[in-house]
Amino acid sequence: MTNQAFEAHDHRSCIAEGVASAAQICTERNLQFTKTRQRVLEILLSEHRAMGAYEILEQLRAEGLGSQPPVAYRALEFLTKNGFAHRIERLNAFIACSHLDNAHAPVFLICRSCDRVVEAEADPAQGEIGRAARQAGFVVERAVREAEGLCPACAPAA
Amino acid sequence: MTNQAFEAHDHRSCIAEGVASAAQICTERNLQFTKTRQRVLEILLSEHRAMGAYEILEQLRAEGLGSQPPVAYRALEFLTKNGFAHRIERLNAFIACSHLDNAHAPVFLICRSCDRVVEAEADPAQGEIGRAARQAGFVVERAVREAEGLCPACAPAA
DNA sequence: AGTGCGTATGATATAACGTATCAACCCCAT
DNA sequence: ATGGGGTTGATACGTTATATCATACGCACT
Ligand SMILES: [Zn+2]
Ligand SMILES: [Zn+2]
Ligand SMILES: [Zn+2]
Ligand SMILES: [Zn+2]
Numbered sequence: 001m002t003n004q005a006f007e008a009h010d011h012r013s014c015i016a017e018g019v020a021s022a023a024q025i026c027t028e029r030n031l032q033f034t035k036t037r038q039r040v041l042e043i044l045l046s047e048h049r050a051m052g053a054y055e056i057l058e059q060l061r062a063e064g065l066g067s068q069p070p071v072a073y074r075a076l077e078f079l080t081k082n083g084f085a086h087r088i089e090r091l092n093a094f095i096a097c098s099h100l101d102n103a104h105a106p107v108f109l110i111c112r113s114c115d116r117v118v119e120a121e122a123d124p125a126q127g128e129i130g131r132a133a134r135q136a137g138f139v140v141e142r143a144v145r146e147a148e149g150l151c152p153a154c155a156p157a158a
Numbered sequence: 159m160t161n162q163a164f165e166a167h168d169h170r171s172c173i174a175e176g177v178a179s180a181a182q183i184c185t186e187r188n189l190q191f192t193k194t195r196q197r198v199l200e201i202l203l204s205e206h207r208a209m210g211a212y213e214i215l216e217q218l219r220a221e222g223l224g225s226q227p228p229v230a231y232r233a234l235e236f237l238t239k240n241g242f243a244h245r246i247e248r249l250n251a252f253i254a255c256s257h258l259d260n261a262h263a264p265v266f267l268i269c270r271s272c273d274r275v276v277e278a279e280a281d282p283a284q285g286e287i288g289r290a291a292r293q294a295g296f297v298v299e300r301a302v303r304e305a306e307g308l309c310p311a312c313a314p315a316a
Numbered sequence: 317a318g319t320g321c322g323t324a325t326g327a328t329a330t331a332a333c334g335t336a337t338c339a340a341c342c343c344c345a346t
Numbered sequence: 347a348t349g350g351g352g353t354t355g356a357t358a359c360g361t362t363a364t365a366t367c368a369t370a371c372g373c374a375c376t
Contacts, residue, residue, distance in 0.1 A: 006295075006296075089247040090247050090302050107286050107287055109294055109296045111296075118294060120290035122286035122289065123286070124286070126285070127285035127286035128265050128280030128281070128282070128285040128286070128287075128303060129286075129305045131280065132267060132280060132305075133267060133307070135278070136276055136310070137164070137309075137310035137313075138164075138307055138308070138309055138313075139307045139313045140267075140305045141307040141308070142305070142307070143303075143304070143305045144247065144248050144303070144304040144305070145302070146247070147298040147301045147302070148298070148302070149297045149298040149299040149300070150296070150297040152294070152296065155296075155297045
């Protein structure tokens, strides 16, 4: 999957499946999948890239779903807290989760040329952060792992 | 070193040595270690924690070294570009490098309780990001690796 | 029905972070 | 000396994020 992730793909199913999964999970966990929250997830899924909060807010505003920053930030907080979306620290932006099914610790690959972002998974206990934390006696609660560079499509051009 | 990094330590030498190393490196590389740049590095070294650009700017302003955001951002850009300081994406903040001697790919451990930040080192080719990138055919130019959690001093209290 | 509680929204303002731009200045090398 | 590169000063602006207070709604308990 990861090695296909930068490739084009049929995208309608992304949105439909993503929203359906999220809705089901919300039901299971007694979370309120409100209109705004769902719409923000749909926007993230349909753009299929990292989006800034104000970019999302613009769409919401155009649809009459809210016009003030907290509207977007509240929805995004809900989505990220519950694993439906992730925050990309490097970009101050948000992206829909592409592994909604399972609990996971994402790694992001960010192409600086085409701006596409791919989400991979990796055990945080393994790898550099886990090792450094164990050495320091540090308890990791959240790991940010983001690589910036060139995707397979953009690397040859450079 | 890493396992001592959260511990108290004599701190005057941190500042003196850090500035001296940076000055020497600048000489070697024909970089201009101007007053503002040096002072910002000193501030970062003396606070020994991640600081926001505006927090640094406040100090500069108090000392008559500049009062507008670009002053701080320029100095920080110089320091980060040349490896004397690092940007912590998770905090939108900056910290003096604690491994000035060698080229390195830092990993940061950020305590959410006491706000201390420790810099460890690790080969980026190893570990999760490198693996994910190779699988995806992605060329990594910069890797952000930041763990948020509790340091050894704060973990027991929690 | 009435009360209290928790969650979600609405709305305004402000904080925090970061950049664009342009003119002035300084150093120093051709 | 002069011209170009890097540095600085200064103003303005753009972007991202949060604080705060008020309101609405569903739900449980009495
Ligand atoms: Zn898709
Ligand atoms: Zn690309
Ligand atoms: Zn120190
Ligand atoms: Zn701590």
